[in-house]
Amino acid sequence: MARHQTSALLRERGQRRPEHLTERRARPPIVELRKVGKVYPGGHVALERVSLRVDRGEFVFLVGPTGCGKSTLIKLLIRELEPTQGEVLIAGRDIATLPDKRIPHLRRRIGTVFQDFKLLPSRTVYDNVAYALQVIGASRAEIRSKVPDALRLVGLADKTGNYPDQLSGGEQQRLSVARAFVNHPPLLLADEPTGNLDPATSVGIMQTLYRINKTGTTVVVVTHDREMVDKMRRRVIALEAGHVVRDQAAGRYTDEESTREFAARLRDEMGVEDEAY
Numbered sequence: 001m002a003r004h005q006t007s008a009l010l011r012e013r014g015q016r017r018p019e020h021l022t023e024r025r026a027r028p029p030i031v032e033l034r035k036v037g038k039v040y041p042g043g044h045v046a047l048e049r050v051s052l053r054v055d056r057g058e059f060v061f062l063v064g065p066t067g068c069g070k071s072t073l074i075k076l077l078i079r080e081l082e083p084t085q086g087e088v089l090i091a092g093r094d095i096a097t098l099p100d101k102r103i104p105h106l107r108r109r110i111g112t113v114f115q116d117f118k119l120l121p122s123r124t125v126y127d128n129v130a131y132a133l134q135v136i137g138a139s140r141a142e143i144r145s146k147v148p149d150a151l152r153l154v155g156l157a158d159k160t161g162n163y164p165d166q167l168s169g170g171e172q173q174r175l176s177v178a179r180a181f182v183n184h185p186p187l188l189l190a191d192e193p194t195g196n197l198d199p200a201t202s203v204g205i206m207q208t209l210y211r212i213n214k215t216g217t218t219v220v221v222v223t224h225d226r227e228m229v230d231k232m233r234r235r236v237i238a239l240e241a242g243h244v245v246r247d248q249a250a251g252r253y254t255d256e257e258s259t260r261e262f263a264a265r266l267r268d269e270m271g272v273e274d275e276a277y
């Protein structure tokens with residue numbers, strides 16, 4: 001008997017469909033790009049036929065040479081830019097179809113962290129995070145409970161009264177991560193969050209993002225930090241000239257070395273001539 005007939009019959013009898021017949025609809029991926037192209041005014045092609053999916057709970061590095069389209073891709077996900085071709089879906093919804101008044105709602109569900117922190121200089125650490133909740137109409141009680149949690153998560157609980165210029169670069173970035181995460185968004189996008197930080201401080205930021213990912217938030221990180229990507233061994237999506245050229249689970253910053261490259265590096269490091277091999 002066809003499924004819809006079964007359903008109709010059960011409905012008639014006022015019964016629920018037995019568990020084994022229930023069609024479990026899989027939740028759509030949190031991010032999906034379908035043949036997305038972006039041409040900037042003036043004709044520069046920044047992305048071309050980019051298709052990819054990111055599932056809920058993933059931690060993804062987006063890598064590639066300067067100008068390959070990474071930031072463009074991030075901006076498309078929050079509709080700061082609109083694609084020239086193709087579709088950008090967030091949680092199964094083509095965001096081009098969202099009416100303008102729904103855009104704030106979309107952005108509320110996507111935390112963003114940028115290289116230049118974008119903090120409010122005249123507000124304290126506490127107020128920088130509280131502000132993110134105030135603008136979405138959170139109650140005072142909610143603000144009082146969520147802000148300290150977010151600051152604790154990033155290790156800034158003892159700096160709540162400082163102003164941004166009384167923080168180190170790493171602390172400023174942790175503050176911007178707290179602000180992005182305070183509302184527990186299902187998706188967090190970070191565009192070169194460690195771009196201005198020294199290696200040791202960068203590790204702290206990446207650990208914070210990793211901790212956030214462990215709470216269930218999907219995290220997408222644009223980075224040039226080769227060492228970090230190689231160490232963390234998460235999914236790596238590599239772009240080149242607007243195309244996805246690699247998408248690898250537990251990947252590295254660049255493709256694995258070929259045997260020939262390995263031999264060349266060894267020769268180089270050991271200071272021996274080609275003939276020896």
Ligand SMILES: Nc1ncnc2c1ncn2[C@@H]1O[C@H](COP(=O)(O)OP(=O)(O)OP(=O)(O)O)[C@@H](O)[C@H]1O
Binds near residue numbers: 042046064
């Ligand atoms: N508003 C714009 N108008 C025209 N071209 C642009 C604009 N923004 C970016 N581009 C071009 O599109 C391409 C992709 O830019 P994008 O900022 O996405 O690169 P990226 O991968 O983030 O680079 P980086 O690693 O340097 O941040 C670049 O060639 C850039 O010059």
Ligand SMILES: [Mg+2]
Binds near residue numbers: 070071072191
């Ligand atoms: Mg960029």
